[in-house]
Amino acid sequence: MSVNKEDFASQASRLSEEVTRPFPNSTKIHVTGSRDDIRVPMREITQSPTQTSGQSEPNPSIVVYDTSGPFTDPAQEVDLLRGMPDVRGPWIEERGDTEWLAGPSSEYGARRQGDPDLAHLRFEHLRRPRRARPGMNVTQMHYARRGIVTPEMEYVAIRENCRLGALRGDPRYADLLRQHPGNGFGANLPEEITPEFVRSEIAAGRAIIPANINHPEVEPMIIGRNFRVKINTNIGNSAVTSSIAEEVEKMAWSARWGGDTLMDLSTGKNIHETREWILRNAPMPIGTVPIYQALEKVDGKAEALTWEIMRDTLIEQAEQGVDYFTIHAGVLLRYVPLTARRLTGIVSRGGSILAKWCLAHHRENFLYTHFEEICEIMKAYDVAFSLGDGLRPGSLADANDAAQFGELETLGELTRVAWEHDVQVMIEGPGHVPMQMIEENMTKELKDCHEAPFYTLGPIVTDFAPGYDHITSAIGAAQIGWYGTAMLCYVTPKEHLGLPDKEDVREGIIAYKIAAQAADLAKGFPGAQMRDNAMSKARFEFRWEDQFNLAFDPDRARAYHDQTMPAQAHKVAHFCSMCGPNFCSMKITQDVRDYAARKGIGVDLAMKEGMREKAEQFKGEGGAIYPECFINH
C-alpha cells in the first residue's frame, strides 16, 4: 500500500475527471420528501425538439434513476479527505435509540486506530462509532414491523418512482408512458410505490434497505422483488496490490455507470483503512465478506479461525459502517461430502474456508452455531445479512444439486431466525446454471427462504466463453431477474481469467444494467418502458445527440457513431449517410407520408379493409417508415 495523505491530497482528494464529469445534457435534480432533509437525487436528461418540415416540437426531459452519487453533482465539492455529505445523520439521531461510543469497541479496530505507523494511511476525519442503546434494535425491519415509516423508507419510495406520478398527469408524457403488460411471475408491482408499501415489504421480509447507522453517507436504496431490479459490483485489491486511491476511484466509477451496491472484497494489507476510505466516500451500500479479514488475522489458516476472532471482525466492520455482510452460515458439516462427486467441487472461497474448518475440527460451522449472537451484532448497527451460497455450483454440471439445494434450505431456516431478531436478510444464489434450470432456483428460493430477496451471481449459462462471461451471465441474469431475483451481482469480461480494469468494470456494469432493465420491462415495472420509448422516438427522428444522451453509455454510443460518421453534419442531418441518399429508408418514409397525405391512400386502403379507425390515424399521421441501417434486410 504505497499511498499516503500527501498522495491523496495531490492525486485523489479529487477524483479523475472521467468519474465526476456530469452526463451529457443531464442535470442532477433532487426531489424533496415530506421533510426538507429528504432530498432524493435523480438525473434529468434534456431532449432536443423534433424538427418536421420547418416545424419544431419540443420533447420532454426524461428523469432516470441515479446511482452516480454526489460525484456527478456540480453543486458538490468532492473532497475524499473529508468524505461525502451526511445524508442520514439527523434521522438516526432523532430516533434516539443509538449512542456514540468513545471509540471502536472491537479489539482490532481499536488497535488499528491507535497504531501511529498507520497515521499516514488513516482517514482523517474519523467519526466515533454509533451503536444501539442497550436493549434497542435499530434495524429498518424492526421499525417497519412496529409500523414506523422511516425517512429511509420514504426516500426509497420517492427514488423508485422517479417522478412517475407527476409525469402521469403531464400530457407530454402520455405516449412515452405507453408500456406492454408484464408477466411478473407473481410479483406485486403497484402503480405507485408509497412509503407505506415500502414499510410493509420490509416488515414482511420481502425487501431490505441496507443502511448501517455508521454509514450516514449512504443514499438509501431498496432491494426487493417488487422494486426495480438492482445490480451489485465488486472491488478489491486482492493479491495484486492497488492503492487506496485506486479503490476509491473504482468505487466512484462503479457508482457512475450504475452500480446500486458495492462489495469490497479486498484481501490485501491495510484493508481496515481502505474500507474506511471507501465507506466515508460511498453513496451506495457497501457489503463485505468478513471471513476474509478474519482469515487474514490467522495468517490464512482456516482451521485456526475462532468465533472470537470472527465476532471481533464483525464488530470492527459494523462500527465502520458496512451495510451488509456475506455470512456463509449454511455450509453445514453434513453438506460437504455432497460436493465430493461434483465436477468443480466448492467454488465459493468463503464456502471452501468453512468447509475446511468444519472438517479440520469435525464440528459444525461456527457461523451456524453462533448465528443468534451474530444477529445480536447485526441489529445493534442495522447490518443486513447476505446469506452466502458457499456451495453454489461452479459449472453447469453441478447446477441445482443436493449440496446447493441443501444449503438453500438451511439458509431458509436461518432467515427465520434472523427475522425473529428483526434483522434484514437477502439470500445469495448461483452461479453457473443452464437456462432450462434457472427458474427452479427462483421458485425454490422463494419457497424455502420465505420470499426473502434473492441476490444472484449471473447465472452463467455456458462454461466455455471465458473473456465474454459478462455476456454468458447477463443472459442468465436477465432471466432470473425476470423470474423475481431482486439484485444481480455483476460479472466482468475478465471473470475466470484475471482482475478487471476500469474498462472491464464498465463493460460488466452496462451488461448488468441491460439485464436489470430487461427484467423490469418483462415484469412490467411501472414506467420502465419510458426511456426505451424516448430512445426509439429519437432514433426514428434521427436525433443523434438525444440517442447518445439517452443511452446507458453516452460516451461509447457517440464514439462508435463518430468512427463511421465523424462530421458534425451527421448528427443533425435528416438522412443517414450509412446507406447513401438513394437507400435511406427515412427518405422513403417521407415519400410514403407524402403519398399517403396527398392521395389519402392510407385512408382509402383502410376503408377497403373496413379499418375506419386505423384509416383516420393514417390520414393524420401517414405511414411511418425508418431504417435500421445496420440491419438492412
Place this chain on the structure above:
Amino acid sequence: MSVNKEDFASQASRLSEEVTRPFPNSTKIHVTGSRDDIRVPMREITQSPTQTSGQSEPNPSIVVYDTSGPFTDPAQEVDLLRGMPDVRGPWIEERGDTEWLAGPSSEYGARRQGDPDLAHLRFEHLRRPRRARPGMNVTQMHYARRGIVTPEMEYVAIRENCRLGALRGDPRYADLLRQHPGNGFGANLPEEITPEFVRSEIAAGRAIIPANINHPEVEPMIIGRNFRVKINTNIGNSAVTSSIAEEVEKMAWSARWGGDTLMDLSTGKNIHETREWILRNAPMPIGTVPIYQALEKVDGKAEALTWEIMRDTLIEQAEQGVDYFTIHAGVLLRYVPLTARRLTGIVSRGGSILAKWCLAHHRENFLYTHFEEICEIMKAYDVAFSLGDGLRPGSLADANDAAQFGELETLGELTRVAWEHDVQVMIEGPGHVPMQMIEENMTKELKDCHEAPFYTLGPIVTDFAPGYDHITSAIGAAQIGWYGTAMLCYVTPKEHLGLPDKEDVREGIIAYKIAAQAADLAKGFPGAQMRDNAMSKARFEFRWEDQFNLAFDPDRARAYHDQTMPAQAHKVAHFCSMCGPNFCSMKITQDVRDYAARKGIGVDLAMKEGMREKAEQFKGEGGAIYPECFINH
C-alpha cells in the same frame, strides 16, 4: 471500387494470417461418409493431461463443429483467385437433372460479363451457370419428398453429430457426456441424427439445407429447430466503400469465429462482381436481398421497380450461386396503414421499399402477385426462401402488433405455396421485443408458418443500450433459440450507430455463439454439454492452456489472462496467483481432500447422515473445492 487483379495477387490471393491461422492445439479432421467424397470437416482440440500428486492422467480430445472452412486447413492452399475447392460438383452432376448454360441467362449478368471495363474486377475462373433441365426440380426438399437421401443430407447428419456416436462408446468420455435433461418446448431431438432423419425433416419443411447448384463450394449445413441452433452474420460495403478484398476477408473472418451462414448486403457499385468473389470463396451458404440490387438498377426509385427487373435480378444472382433470398412478399398493401400509429414505423429497408412501391402504384406487392413465378426460379437452382419480415418492429413499443403478425400470417400462406413447388423456406423474425413477449413470436410462427424454420434478428430486449446491442440482442436470441428458433442473425456492438469493423464482427459472432450454445443446452441437444464439462474440468484442475484452447475465443482468453498473469509459470502453476497462496481455495481444496482421505471424515459424516453411497464416493474422491477467484464471496 479501387481493387484490381494485381492488388488481389499481391494483397488478397492469400487471406491475412489472423484469418487462416489454425486454432491453438486444434487439428482439422474430416469424417468420411458412405462415399469417399463426403468428407465432413470438424475441429479436434487436444487437451493436456491431469497432474495430481505426481500422477498424470490423459484427457481426451474434444471434437467441435467447425464453420471455419478450408481457410484453417493447413493441407489447403488458399488462393482467392482460384476460389475454394469444389465440394458438391460431382453430387450435382450425378443427379443428372441439371444442364450447363452457355452463359448467364439474365440480361444484366450477361452484360456485366461482357463488359471489358470490368475485366480488372472480374473473378478469373468463371464457371458457366447450371440450371435444372426443363421440367426438373433440383431442390433438396424435392429429393427429400421423393425419399431420396442426398449426399448433402448425409453430410449435415455427420456434421450435426460431431462424432457423438463414436464417443458414446468410449469410456474416456463417459463423464464428459453427462448432461442435464433439456426442455425443448416440443422440439424432437433424437439421440443420433441419421441421414434419414435429416431427409424427413426437410421433407416436412421443418428444416432446410441452403445449397444452390451454382455454389458447389459450400460445406452443407442445416437450419431447423431439431438441429443445432445456427447463427448468421452480415457483410456489405454499403455506402462506405470497401474493396472486394476486404469483403472476402470479412467473409473468411466470419467463418473463423463461427458464422454458419452469411448475408451479403452490399449496396455499392460492382456488387455483381463482389458477390462472385465472395461466392467462389465461401464455404458457408450465402444469402442476399435481391431487391437492393434491383433498386440500384432503377437508381433508387422504388416506384420505378418492375417485376421484369426483379426477375432478371433473381436469375442473375441464382446463377452466381446465392443460396437463399430474402423476399419481402408479405408486405401487403393492406398492412401498410397498420404501421401508421407505430412509434418507429417500418424499419426494414426491404419492407420500406415495397411499402413505397405499393402506395406509389396503389397496387399489391409485386413479389406477392408474382410469387409462383419466383418459386419457378427458386426450384431451378435450389435457392431457398428467407421470407422477409418487412414489417418487423423497430422498437419495443411496436412489438407483436397487428402489422407484424398480419405479415406473419401471410408468410405462412406463402410458405404453403412455396412447398407446393418443393421450394425450401425459412421465416424471418424480429427485431425488438421485450422478454415477456418473445415466446408468443415463436409460438405464432410455428402455428402460422407450419413449423418452417424461424430465423430471427436478436430480438433486442431493451432499446437504450446503443454500443451494447450485441448484448441486448444476445439475451433475446438465447431465449428465442431455446423456444425453437433455428437460426439467429447476429447483431454487432455498432448496431444503430455505425458500420462494424473486424473487432465488432468478432464481438457480435461470439455473443451469438454463446446465445446459440445456451439454447442448445436448454433444449437438451445431445452432446451439447461436453465442451462445457471439459472446460469446467480444465478450470478445476488449473489447466490454463486447455481453458484457452477450449474457449470460443482462445486469443482473447489468453490475452486477458496474460494481462494479469503474464508469466509462463502462471499457466502451469497449480495455484492461482490471483488470490495469493493463503487465499487460494485450490490450496484449501487439497487440504480438505487430505483431511477427508486421512480421517475418512467424509465417510463418517456421511454415515451419520445415512448417506452410505455418498460416503463411498467421498472416501474415494475427497471433497473437491476450487475457487472462482474473481467472484470471491
